[in-house]
Amino acid sequence: MNVNTSDENILVAIDFSTYANSALKQAVWLARKSGGKLRLIYAAPDSKRFSQIASEIRHESEMKMHQLLIDLHADDLEVEVITRIGEPFVEIIHAVQNKGYGLVLAGTRGHTKWEEFFVGATAKRLIRKCPASVWIVKAEHSDPPKVILAATDFSEVSRKAVQEGLWIADRTGADFHLLHVIDSGDVPPDVISRIPRGSSLEQEIREESQRRLDQFVESLKTNRIRVQSHLIYGTPWKEIQRLVQQLNVDLIAIGTVGRNGIEGLLLGNTAEKLLDHCDCSVLTVKPDGFVSPIAPLT
Numbered sequence: 001m002n003v004n005t006s007d008e009n010i011l012v013a014i015d016f017s018t019y020a021n022s023a024l025k026q027a028v029w030l031a032r033k034s035g036g037k038l039r040l041i042y043a044a045p046d047s048k049r050f051s052q053i054a055s056e057i058r059h060e061s062e063m064k065m066h067q068l069l070i071d072l073h074a075d076d077l078e079v080e081v082i083t084r085i086g087e088p089f090v091e092i093i094h095a096v097q098n099k100g101y102g103l104v105l106a107g108t109r110g111h112t113k114w115e116e117f118f119v120g121a122t123a124k125r126l127i128r129k130c131p132a133s134v135w136i137v138k139a140e141h142s143d144p145p146k147v148i149l150a151a152t153d154f155s156e157v158s159r160k161a162v163q164e165g166l167w168i169a170d171r172t173g174a175d176f177h178l179l180h181v182i183d184s185g186d187v188p189p190d191v192i193s194r195i196p197r198g199s200s201l202e203q204e205i206r207e208e209s210q211r212r213l214d215q216f217v218e219s220l221k222t223n224r225i226r227v228q229s230h231l232i233y234g235t236p237w238k239e240i241q242r243l244v245q246q247l248n249v250d251l252i253a254i255g256t257v258g259r260n261g262i263e264g265l266l267l268g269n270t271a272e273k274l275l276d277h278c279d280c281s282v283l284t285v286k287p288d289g290f291v292s293p294i295a296p297l298t
Contacts, residue, residue, distance in 0.1 A: 008034045008035075008036035008037075008102050008103065009036060009037050009039065009099060009100065009101045009102060009103075010027050010030060010031055010034075010036050010037070010038050010039065010101065010102070010103050010104075010105065011039045011040075011041060011092065011095060011096060011099075011101040011103070011104045011105070011132070012024050012027045012038065012039065012040050012041070012104075012105045012106070013041060013043075013088065013092055013104065013105070013106035013107070013122075013126075014040050014041065014042045014061075014065055014068070015042065015088070015107075016042075016064060016068075017107060018107075018139050019107025019108055019137065019138065019139040020106070020107040021068065021107070021142070022107055022137045022138070022139050022140070022141060022142035023105040023106055023107040023135070023137040024040070024068060024072065024105075025072060025142040025143070026105055026135070026137050026141075026142065026144070026281075027105045028072050028074050028077065029144055030103075030105075030168075031077050032076070032077065033171045037077075037078045037079075037080070038074070038077050038078065038079045038080075039079070039080045039081075039082060039095070039099070039101065040065045040068075040069075040079065040080070040081045040082065041081075041082040041083075041084065041091065041092060041095055042061040042062075042065060042081075042082070042083050042084070043083075043084045043085070043086055043087070043088040043091040043092065044057050044061070044083070044084070044085050044086075045085075045086075045087075045088075054085050057083065057085070058083040061081075061083045062081045062083055065081040066081060082095065088122050089122050089125040089126050089129070089130075090294055092104060092106075092126060092130065093126070093129060093130050093131070093292055093294045094294070094296065094297050096130055096131055096132045096292075097131065097292065097294075097296040097297070098296070098297065101132050102132055102133065103132055103133050103134075103135060104126060104130055104132050104133070104134045104135070105134075105135045105137060106122070106123055106126060106134065106135075106136055106137070107136075107137050107138075107139060108122075108123040108136050108137070108138060108275065123136045123275060124272055124275065127256065127271055127272065127275070127282075127284045128256075129292050129293055129294050130286075130292060131286060131290050131291065131292045132286070133164065133283065133284065133285045133286060134283070134284050135251075135281065135282070135283045135284075136275060136281060136282045136283075136284075137281045138279060138280065138281050140279075141250055141251070141280065141281045144171075144172040144174070145168065145169075145172055145174050145250035145251040145281070146172070146173075146174050146175065146250055147174055147175045147177070147247055147248055147249045147250050147251075148165050148168060148169045148174045148175070148176050148177070148249065148250065148251045148252075148253065149165075149177045149178075149179060149240070149243060149244060149247065149249045149251070149252050149253070150162040150165035150166070150176070150177070150178050150179070150252070150253040150254070151178075151179050151180070151181070151236065151240055151252065151253070151254045151255075151270070152178060152179070152180050152213075152216060153180070153181075153236075153255075154180070154212055154216055155255060156287065156288070157255030157256065157285060157286070157287040157288075158254070158255040159216075159219075159220075159255075160255060160285045160287075160288075161253045161254050161255040161283070161284075161285040162178060162220065162253065163220065164253055164283065164285055165251070165253030165283065166220065166222055166226075166227075168251070168253075168283075169226075170226075174250070174251075175228065175247075176226055176227055176228065177227075177228045177229075177230060177243070177247060177249070178213075178217065178227050178228070178229045178230065179229075179230045179231075179232065179239070179240060179243055180209065180212075180213050180216075180229075180230070180231055180232075181232050181233070181234055181235070181236040181239045181240070182205060182206065182209050182231065182232065182233045182234075183233075183234070183235070183236065202233075206231065206233075209231055210231055213229055213231055214229075217229055230243060236270045237270040237273040237274055237277070240252065240254075240270065240274060240278070241273075241274065241277050241278050244274075244278050244279070244280055249278075249280045250280050250281065251280060251281045251282070251283060252274055252278065252280055252281070252282050252283065253283045253285065254270060254271050254274070254282065254283070254284055254285070255284070255285050255286075255287065256271060256284050256285065256286055256287070256290075271284050
């Protein structure tokens, strides 16, 4: 997602729930800030009964989507509404593949355990398989974020996530925090070989990680005062969750592939756990060249 481009296309998953409505509110202000085009998609479950009344479903859903836009006074935006019959996450991914949307916004967390299971599963499938960046909005975060936390492991995809988080922070005036969590993967072999006899291994690793973090911040080419950086030892998702609570974070920005290039490693260990355990919204960013396992429509 290049949210700083004027032709950005934003796709919003709609199911007429309060959490989807929160995602739509975020998308409306983001479209205004980016000058992008807004698309709303509603996917009805694929069943024989729904297929037989597809035209009625399409008419009703599109009327309701237009009403949502009227309620949000979004008549200044270029908007299209789309209805599909099928598995929601598959239909959303097909729409991204067909139209090249750079960002998908979707809500999560229902009011019942069943809703939490169903909607949470859809959100995770989008995070794993959608080729666009995916912003999962919690129902209570319908306003532009005031505090944003981005996590980096110094990989290129984490750089993309940080830059997208910064872009949003610049347009909302949000506080921006950057976190790097030190784990065993942060210890390059040459650092180990340079540790003086009798010195503290932890201190050596911390100093090397701090040097890399400072270099990373400098490479962002933004106002250094704008970025409040944090360097912590621990398990990434647990430390992110702790900092989210401490700073009252509204939005986390994180990449979906870790420093070692193994697809799904950072995603599996961090992004999905954050979705389950953190009360804030989560923006996940795909690496360049990501190909969805969902085959595009021919």
